Amino acid sequence: xxxxxxxTAKDKLLFTPGPLTTSLxxxxxxLNDYGxxxxxxxxxxxxxxxxxxxxxxxxxxxxxxxxxxQGSGTFGVESVISCAIPKDGRLLxxxxxxxxxxxxxxxxxxxxxxxxxxxDEDQWPDEESVEExxxxxxxxxxxxxxxxxxxxxxxxxxxFGKLAKKYSCVFIVDAMSTxxxxxxDFKKCNIDFLVSSSNKCIEGVPGFSFILAKKDSLKxxxxxxxxxxxxxxxxxxxxxxxxxxRFTPPTHVLAAFHQALAELKQEGGVNARATRYxxxxxxxxxxxxxxxxxxxxxxxxxxxxxSTYYYPENPAFDFKVFYEKLNNRDFIxxxxxxxxxxxxxxxxxxxxxxxxxxxxxxxxxEVKQEMGF
Amino acid sequence: xxxxxxxTAKDKLLFTPGPLTTSLxxxxxxLNDYGxxxxxxxxxxxxxxxxxxxxxxxxxxxxxxxxxxQGSGTFGVESVISCAIPKDGRLLxxxxxxxxxxxxxxxxxxxxxxxxxxxDEDQWPDEESVEExxxxxxxxxxxxxxxxxxxxxxxxxxxFGKLAKKYSCVFIVDAMSTxxxxxxDFKKCNIDFLVSSSNKCIEGVPGFSFILAKKDSLKxxxxxxxxxxxxxxxxxxxxxxxxxxRFTPPTHVLAAFHQALAELKQEGGVNARATRYxxxxxxxxxxxxxxxxxxxxxxxxxxxxxSTYYYPENPAFDFKVFYEKLNNRDFIxxxxxxxxxxxxxxxxxxxxxxxxxxxxxxxxxEVKQEMGF
Numbered sequence: 061x062x063x064x065x066x067x068t069a070k071d072k073l074l075f076t077p078g079p080l081t082t083s084l085x086x087x088x089x090x091l092n093d094y095g096x097x098x099x100x101x102x103x104x105x106x107x108x109x110x111x112x113x114x115x116x117x118x119x120x121x122x123x124x125x126x127x128x129x130q131g132s133g134t135f136g137v138e139s140v141i142s143c144a145i146p147k148d149g150r151l152l153x154x155x156x157x158x159x160x161x162x163x164x165x166x167x168x169x170x171x172x173x174x175x176x177x178x179x180d181e182d183q184w185p186d187e188e189s190v191e192e193x194x195x196x197x198x199x200x201x202x203x204x205x206x207x208x209x210x211x212x213x214x215x216x217x218x219x220f221g222k223l224a225k226k227y228s229c230v231f232i233v234d235a236m237s238t239x240x241x242x243x244x245d246f247k248k249c250n251i252d253f254l255v256s257s258s259n260k261c262i263e264g265v266p267g268f269s270f271i272l273a274k275k276d277s278l279k280x281x282x283x284x285x286x287x288x289x290x291x292x293x294x295x296x297x298x299x300x301x302x303x304x305x306r307f308t309p310p311t312h313v314l315a316a317f318h319q320a321l322a323e324l325k326q327e328g329g330v331n332a333r334a335t336r337y338x339x340x341x342x343x344x345x346x347x348x349x350x351x352x353x354x355x356x357x358x359x360x361x362x363x364x365x366x367s368t369y370y371y372p373e374n375p376a377f378d379f380k381v382f383y384e385k386l387n388n389r390d391f392i393x394x395x396x397x398x399x400x401x402x403x404x405x406x407x408x409x410x411x412x413x414x415x416x417x418x419x420x421x422x423x424x425x426e427v428k429q430e431m432g433f
Numbered sequence: 434x435x436x437x438x439x440x441t442a443k444d445k446l447l448f449t450p451g452p453l454t455t456s457l458x459x460x461x462x463x464l465n466d467y468g469x470x471x472x473x474x475x476x477x478x479x480x481x482x483x484x485x486x487x488x489x490x491x492x493x494x495x496x497x498x499x500x501x502x503q504g505s506g507t508f509g510v511e512s513v514i515s516c517a518i519p520k521d522g523r524l525l526x527x528x529x530x531x532x533x534x535x536x537x538x539x540x541x542x543x544x545x546x547x548x549x550x551x552x553d554e555d556q557w558p559d560e561e562s563v564e565e566x567x568x569x570x571x572x573x574x575x576x577x578x579x580x581x582x583x584x585x586x587x588x589x590x591x592x593f594g595k596l597a598k599k600y601s602c603v604f605i606v607d608a609m610s611t612x613x614x615x616x617x618d619f620k621k622c623n624i625d626f627l628v629s630s631s632n633k634c635i636e637g638v639p640g641f642s643f644i645l646a647k648k649d650s651l652k653x654x655x656x657x658x659x660x661x662x663x664x665x666x667x668x669x670x671x672x673x674x675x676x677x678x679r680f681t682p683p684t685h686v687l688a689a690f691h692q693a694l695a696e697l698k699q700e701g702g703v704n705a706r707a708t709r710y711x712x713x714x715x716x717x718x719x720x721x722x723x724x725x726x727x728x729x730x731x732x733x734x735x736x737x738x739x740s741t742y743y744y745p746e747n748p749a750f751d752f753k754v755f756y757e758k759l760n761n762r763d764f765i766x767x768x769x770x771x772x773x774x775x776x777x778x779x780x781x782x783x784x785x786x787x788x789x790x791x792x793x794x795x796x797x798x799e800v801k802q803e804m805g806f
Binding site: 092 | 445470
């Protein structure tokens with residue numbers, strides 16, 4: 061199986077962190093118009109919320125909730141950051157890439173008291189330094205990124221969740237690029253809020269984000285929102301009372317996501333998806349190594365979501381030309397985002413299969429030869 | 434022609450203020466996956482921005498800009514309100530319905546100095562009271578709604594735009610439900626910011642809003658944003674420099690909107706669309722009058738976008754039952770939102786034609802007989 065069998069033939073394959081290549085059936089779910097108050101649509105929203113909890117191994121009866129928020133993933137993260145942390149709260153923010161930095165911009169804009177611990181982009185946040193900082197006292201919240209798409213590193217959540225518990229902090233996790241394909245033990249990690257979006261590992265199309273939250277932590281967001289649109293508590297209340305969004309929902313995108321969740325289940329759930337992405341990742345790594353490309357991250361830190369490669373040390377290599385030549389062959393890769401190294405990225409996620417990776421590798425080999433690096 | 438010929442047969446017809454019934458070809462434009470940095474997609478965004486200005490009779494060279502913002506229409510309105518009005522600014526807000534009230538909630542949350550003038554829901558904002566308020570001095574911005582979907586009233590913009598100019602105020606217009614089908618003379622009305630969304634009269638699907646703005650007024654938004662996600666200036670800069678959204682765009686929804694703009698052009702532009710909607714409106718009014726329903730608004734105030742009808746004064750009428758019986762016949766109407774009158778609403782917009790209105794009227798006649806009111 062490869063994506064060509066289930067995709068529209070004319071589409072380029074997206075080896076990016078999203079928007080991703082999605083199945084044709086996911087896109088076909090957008091061929092219907094639903095009224096936002098129609099019972100059919102309200103049921104779609106209800107089922108999405110239930111299934112998101114299920115994916116995380118959680119249940120509403122056990123005190124967990126799923127809230128959907130219009131906009132991109134960043135809107136979802138800002139929704140949590142701008143609602144969960146009260147005026148007199150203090151955030152400890154762990155940063156090892158651009159998405160941690162993005163949260164730093166949010167807290168700055170919202171004048172939220174914050175200490176940021178900045179780690180190298182190829183390093184995990186360091187438990188000891190985090191505890192040292194927490195010991196100073198006064199922290200109410202900890203926020204971090206699960207899979208930093210900047211490098212492709214996967215940060216362990218459990219040690220920091222344990223520290224959050226020890227120091228009575230609310231634990232906020234941006235799991236944008238991992239949720240649905242990297243298993244997370246919500247309870248063991250003491251997660252209060254986890255954010256992801258429609259167009260990542262669940263393989264829907266972009267248009268909304270979602271927040272999984274402990275009900276008790278969500279309740280504390282009441283009257284704390286710093287915006288109208290991103291009011292997480294009010295959004296939750298709207299979805300609970302009548303099943304409706306407060307403001308017009310992206311009906312078609314939600315229908316696509318509903319289908320994407322069904323296809324994830326059909327594939328075998330989070331573990332099966334993890335297996336496929338890992339296969340993609342391994343096929344890519346083997347192939348890229350054979351072609352002489354070097355990985356930015358050491359193997360133990362490299363996740364299977366997105367891979368970062370150094371530019372070849374050869375004057376014949378020019379990323380723009382490399383990108384364009386692959387693009388002309390209908391393969392889209394992604395530029396780098398690191399502060400200290402010249403790299404490019406290749407995503408392993410979306411409706412892509414090892415055969416698609418093989419096709420990409422063949423194209424990269426051709427381009428390498430053409431460019432002479 | 435009716436919507437059944439160009440829509441998927443199984444869809445209910447949406448006589449609502451949106452999400453609306455859209456053409457099948459608009460929805461089919463969502464059957465492709467685009468990379469957000471792909472030149473194809475960047476061109477879609479570029480053309481959308483150009484064509485939105487064109488629709489308003491504006492040009493970039495003349496100092497006007499179009500900015501797209503993820504989320505629903507409310508996100509777009511909040512983007513303007515939370516970026517255009519500086520800390521020491523003062524807003525005069527004209528309210529004659531729920532969407533004006535929604536802006537009042539925004540300014541309250543953002544602690545923006547505001548005087549609200551509240552008019553009855555069946556009355557236009559009164560020029561004299563507005564000028565009286567402005568004379569008190571200190572106002573920097575005026576905001577109002579063009580078509581108040583609460584009642585269906587269309588507010589004149591020109592007198593208030595003239596007052597904005599006279600009192601050196603920035604003029605902000607929420608034209609959510611009118612843009613693309615109710616002609617507006619941007620320059621004559623001295624509009625600085627106009628907000629609408631993808632799923633209204635342009636007949637796209639929901640997922641983003643757009644802001645048309647005077648470039649000079651937009652420039653003043655720099656560093657004034659009260660959020661990261663809704664930063665209007667930064668969003669504009671992102672779209673100008675490289676043609677990209679700052680954060681993941683709803684690629685499929687944008688592709689649908691691009692197609693919707695082409696179909697609007699093909700139909701004959703804003704005036705042709707106005708003509709069709711007016712025909713829908715008139716067919717509905719005639720039919721509803723024949724069935725004994727009474728309009729909430731006097732004829733001179735009633736726009737052709739959405740119509741509000743009083744509940745029949747008959748104990749046999751129950752809106753929930755009425756709605757359900759129409760829903761079972763695949764027609765979706767809309768509940769009322771007025772503070773002082775029991776009404777329901779019927780939208781005249783979307784990919785609907787007078788023949789669809791006739792079909793709805795036949796269904797209403799049947800339901801009326803069944804319910805015995």
